[in-house]
Amino acid sequence: MQNNTVALAASLVVTIAVFLSVSTVATAQTAPEDAKDYRTAVMTSLRGHVGAASMHVRGIVEDNGFLAVHAEGLARGAQELKHLFPVGSNVGDSEALPIIWEEPEEFQKVMENAEKATAAFSEAVAGGDKATIGRAFRDVGAACRGCHDRFRVDQD
Amino acid sequence: MLLRYALILLSRTAAHRPLLQRFFAIAAVWSLMAFAPVHADDVVERGEYLIHAGGCVTCHTGEGDDAQPFAGGRALESPFGTFYSPNITPDKRTGIGSWSDEDFVRAFWEGVRPDGDHYFPAFPYTAYTGASRDDLLAMKAYLFSLEPVIKENRDHDLPLMMSSRRSAGLWKSRYFDAGRFEPDPSKPDQWNRGAYLVRHLGHCGECHTPRSRFGALRDSHELQGNPDGPEGEKVPSITADPKEGIGDWSLGDIEYFLDIGMLPDGDFAGSAMSSVIEDNTSHLTRDDRLAIATYLKSLH
Numbered sequence: 001m002q003n004n005t006v007a008l009a010a011s012l013v014v015t016i017a018v019f020l021s022v023s024t025v026a027t028a029q030t031a032p033e034d035a036k037d038y039r040t041a042v043m044t045s046l047r048g049h050v051g052a053a054s055m056h057v058r059g060i061v062e063d064n065g066f067l068a069v070h071a072e073g074l075a076r077g078a079q080e081l082k083h084l085f086p087v088g089s090n091v092g093d094s095e096a097l098p099i100i101w102e103e104p105e106e107f108q109k110v111m112e113n114a115e116k117a118t119a120a121f122s123e124a125v126a127g128g129d130k131a132t133i134g135r136a137f138r139d140v141g142a143a144c145r146g147c148h149d150r151f152r153v154d155q156d
Numbered sequence: 157m158l159l160r161y162a163l164i165l166l167s168r169t170a171a172h173r174p175l176l177q178r179f180f181a182i183a184a185v186w187s188l189m190a191f192a193p194v195h196a197d198d199v200v201e202r203g204e205y206l207i208h209a210g211g212c213v214t215c216h217t218g219e220g221d222d223a224q225p226f227a228g229g230r231a232l233e234s235p236f237g238t239f240y241s242p243n244i245t246p247d248k249r250t251g252i253g254s255w256s257d258e259d260f261v262r263a264f265w266e267g268v269r270p271d272g273d274h275y276f277p278a279f280p281y282t283a284y285t286g287a288s289r290d291d292l293l294a295m296k297a298y299l300f301s302l303e304p305v306i307k308e309n310r311d312h313d314l315p316l317m318m319s320s321r322r323s324a325g326l327w328k329s330r331y332f333d334a335g336r337f338e339p340d341p342s343k344p345d346q347w348n349r350g351a352y353l354v355r356h357l358g359h360c361g362e363c364h365t366p367r368s369r370f371g372a373l374r375d376s377h378e379l380q381g382n383p384d385g386p387e388g389e390k391v392p393s394i395t396a397d398p399k400e401g402i403g404d405w406s407l408g409d410i411e412y413f414l415d416i417g418m419l420p421d422g423d424f425a426g427s428a429m430s431s432v433i434e435d436n437t438s439h440l441t442r443d444d445r446l447a448i449a450t451y452l453k454s455l456h
Binding site: 046047048049050051052054058060137138141142144145147148149150152154155 | 389412418421422424425426433
């Protein structure tokens with residue numbers, strides 16, 4: 001009898017726990033419009049890092065030690081890219097093309113390119129050799145273009 | 157060879173010579189330079205550079221990763237039908253391997269095929285007509301240094317009224333003026349170089365200048381953007397107009413964009429311009445990209 005009570009109590013706890021975790025997931029699920037806005041915000045931050053890094057790379061501003069921060073921001077941001085395109089987030093004024101979800105393997109490749117190129121750029125900045133930094137930054141550009149070419153709405 | 161020897165001699169001894177002797181040595185080198193035959197490899201190398209400036213590979217290479225460069229087959233969709241670019245590798249039967257220098261120059265200057273028929277202006281001879289003979293023959297030398305690729309040309313897919321090349325002749329008689337580029341002596345060299353690259357070799361107007369109903373470029377609206385560009389894309393203005401064009405870009409911004417494709421705000425261009433940068437403008441010297449920028453900044 002006592003065993004039964006313990007078992008009942010345990011299963012109740014488990015049930016409540018499962019219910020709670022499910023409801024937590026449910027409330028944490030992002031609305032499509034928010035997912036799109038978040039993607040735009042992250043992309044804008046990456047663009048900012050690229051713009052700032054380019055001014056170092058082109059020698060327009062002196063590197064005061066913060067090029068590494070922008071390079072790191074790019075590399076870390078690029079790791080997030082693959083989480084930014086949940087199914088159903090192609091809403092409103094999204095610039096993402098449907099081909100992203102139609103050809104997920106192809107899209108995966110360009111995401112990986114971006115990760116690799118930005119990681120290499122961050123490494124090059126840590127190494128300090130100007131020519132290597134220049135080449136690595138060019139590769140970052142090629143990775144960005146490679147994706148925008150196929151997977152983003154053409155810009156005017 | 158002689159020239160190289162003279163240069164080495166000059167560089168080794170110059171520091172120890174009195175001024176007058178040095179002057180004669182320099183004069184000797186100058187005279188050698190004037191008569192030195194241009195080495196064939198140098199012409200091929202110059203031709204390769206000019207082929208990039210001319211944007212040839214983008215149209216003359218088919219789609220897909222395994223497409224062979226310059227072997228043609230790319231579909232160019234236009235409001236007048238679909239054109240397929242021809243094979244320009246030196247294969248004698250399917251390419252241009254049997255063309256003479258005159259054939260090659262005439263194609264660019266006059267828009268005429270070796271057999272005398274007219275080209276449709278999908279081949280932008282309207283722009284290339286300004287190219288110099290030297291530049292064109294260097295481009296030919298480069299193309300002829302490549303491996304021939306056997307690949308048959310595909311017929312254009314055109315509406316009935318356009319299917320005869322006579323229609324191309326008719327079009328040319330109204331809209332095509334043959335003529336070489338004349339530098340404007342009142343403008344700096346850099347501007348003139350830019351004008352030559354933008355208007356003629358680079359044929360930027362083919363996409364960036366709006367067209368009339370019959371497909372002729374509206375020169376009075378040079379590079380002011382084309383609402384109905386290739387493959388239905390809207391192509392932006394690249395004049396110095398601060399609102400419509402790129403007037404708020406610095407010379408350096410334009411140069412850098414043509415080098416790696418970055419817009420001044422850190423974004424990267426996709427679309428057709430991405431191939432133009434990849435295949436062409438990124439291969440040019442910084443000076444030439446700055447010359448292009450200088451010319452664009454002068455347009456209003």
